[in-house]
Every structure is written in structure tokens, then in C-alpha cells.
Amino acid sequence: MLGPPELAWLVARIRAKLERGERLDGTVTLVGATPAQRRAVARLLGHSPGRGSSLSVPLPAVATELYRAAAAPSLRAAVEELGGPVRDLAAERAADLARWDDALGPVQASSLAGRQWYLDWLDAIRRDGTLTRLIRQGHSEVLGQAAAVLERLPGGPDASVVVLSALAGEVAGDERALAGGPLAALVLHALAIKEGVQVPATAEAADALWSAAGMVADDLTSQVLVLNVRSGGELAGRWLTEAAAAGEPFRLTLRQLIRSPVLPWPLDIFVCASSALVRSAADQLGPGCPALVCTEGEPSVACSRLLQAAAGSGSVVHWHADFSWPGLRSTALAVRRLGASPWRMAASDYQEALGAGGDPLRGRAEPSAWDPRLTEFMRRAGRCVAEDRMLPGLLGDLAARAS
Secondary structure, eight states, rough: OOOGGGGGGHHHHHHHHHTTOOOOEEEEEETHHHHHHHHHHHHHHTSSSSSSSSSEEHHHHHHHHHHTTOOOSSSHHHHHHHHHHOOOHHHHHHHHHHHHHHHHHHHTTHHHHHHHHHHHHHHHHHHTHHHHHHHTTOOOOOOHHHHHHHHHHHSTTTTEEEEHHHHHHHHSSSSSTSSSSSSHHHHHHHHHHHHHOOOOOOHHHHHHHHHHHHSSSSSSOEEEEESSOOOOSHHHHHHHHHHHHHTTEEEEHHHHHSSOOEEEEESSEEEEEHHHHHHHHHHHHGSOOOOOEEOOOOHHHHHHHHHHHHHTTTEEEOOOOSSSHHHEEEEEHHHHHHHHHEEOOSSSHHHHGGOOOOOOSSSSOOOOOOOOOHHHHHHHHHBBBBBGHHHHHHHHHHHTHHH
């Protein structure tokens, strides 16, 4: 009796009222009903529903006709026979609220709950639906795990290094949990807010953000290439100073920096992105070249740790990177975290560098707060320029400062 497609709207209205817990003693109205829908209601009720533009159906009359025909004892029984059990939305909302309380308990009780960036992160994942999605999908435990990861962030340049796989195993019982998936996404979102950068959209940007936060996949593969960085300290400091006396490039691993902390002399330190500049500076300037640290692309945790120690000892950091979106991102982080001074990273430097050629600019645009025109010029030109194409000017600067 309620099965014809012309009565599907009526069944849907009855189901919606039942789900909301409303009484079925009123009338439902369909505006703009078709002739077929009017005929179907007439057959159901046994009389014409009228000729107006709206079609009104009294629900008690429908229940009575179903009962008289022994088709169903009630409207609920009829609706469930046709389309399955009726949801109890009030009970579902109560269960959702209970799950929210259970999921948010450890997150709100975190020692970070008083930090503004942490509160901003919670607000962001509420607004974008992440919280609701995780809870309804049965993954609410990931929220507490994310809070536990964030609580273990290194506290500064002298803090113990955090190895991602070990931390993931400790917090989530899965060493790959921070290599991708919902836990990694949650933590990276929080780190992006903490560092004031965009949420990473590529694996390279995610790696850079992990490194900026002091988290590393392996303390032996994380390395930093330097030239003429003289340092006090224990064994690693002596290695650096002896290499500087010879004017030879030197590599330090994160493990060495942790086991044997270095104290760089307070001086000007120039940072570059390409090992080609280190090689040319060592060949042409030798021991007289100013201190030079190479990020070799995105700065590693070892590189960040050394530069933080240098900035902490009073060194002035001069930062150069590729004219690319990752290059602008790393420069912005260096300015904020190290108080670095951009080195040949102005819009005018970019326009000059374009004369040496360039490649297509890819990825998401990054701001350049130290010179807002730079981002706009790069967006218009659509070209990135690698540091290797700018070696003569950079070498000239280093030669002018050579001693």
C-alpha cells in the first residue's frame, strides 16, 4: 500500500518524523504534487485528496487504512518493513557526545592545553570535520596518540633527538604510524600551526616540517656539511676546528652532534643550499672563507641543531636557498627560528638570477615576509632558479668577507 514510487515521499516523511522522535498525529504536505502522486494518495485513502497545488495527507488516516487492511499494525512497522529499522537520532547524538568526551579527554588533559598553537590546532580540526570523522569511523584513539606525540617534541637545541619510528612504536604500537595515515596527518597539521606554515601537501614538505620540529628518521643518515665552522666543545668541536684550519669541508652526523655537543664561535655563518658552493669556496678561498653551512636542500635535523647552537652562541646567520617554494619556506623558518638574515634572497636578486635560466616552478606558493614582492615575482615568472646558477655572486660575497 505504501510501496509505489509515487508514495516514496510520504514514506520518507514518516521515517524522518520517527527518527526525530516526533508524534505521528498530524498532517504532512507535499507542495507541487504530480497527478500520479495525487492518484496514489487517493488509492491509499479511498477518497480524493482535493485539487489544490499542495497535497496534504493526514497520518492517522494512513495508519487506520494500513491497520484495516491488515498490512501493518502501525506506521513504524510499515516504514521498517519497507526500508529497514528506523534510526534513533537522539540516541545516536547521545552516543556521539559520549564518544566525543572519551576521545577528547586525553587531548584536553594534555600538558600542552595551555599553549595557543595547541588550542588553535584543536579548533582547526573541529571546524574542518576531522574530529567528527575520526570519532565516527572508530579511530578516536588517534587523537590521544597525536597529543602524546606532540608532548614529546624536542624542547630545544640541546634536547634529546626524537626518532620517528621509535616514537610511533611507543605511542601507537606501530613504527610506521608516523610515516603516513591519520596520526601523521594530525601531528603535521599541529606542527604547521606551531611553526606558522602551511599544512604540508607533499612528502618533501612533510619531511621538512618533521626536521624543523627536531624529529628524524635516523640519527646517522641526518648529516650536515660545513666549511670553516670553528668550534669549542669536545671531540666534534675539535674536528670542526681542525678541518677549518685546513680549509676542508667536513660532515657531521646528528649522532655525533648529540654525543659530542659543539659550541660554534660567535661569528658570521653563511648558509647555502648546494654543495657545489661549498666545493668552490674550499677550492678558491680555502681556510680564509667565512664559515659556511650547507643544507643540501631541505635542512636536516643535524643542520638545524648545529645552526641553533650557533645562533644561541651569538653567531649571525646569513641564509640563502633556491628560488623555489621549498626554498622560500626554509628561509622563512630560518628567519623565525634563528633570527637569520636573508642573503641574496630579495625580489631584485631573483630577477637577476632569472638571467641565468630556470626551471618550471612547481608546488604551492609560499610567502616571503622579508620581501613580499619576491613571492609575487616568482608567481608571475613561473620559474624556479637553483642555487647552482647563482654561484658567481655568492662566491663574490664570500670572497669579500674572506680573511
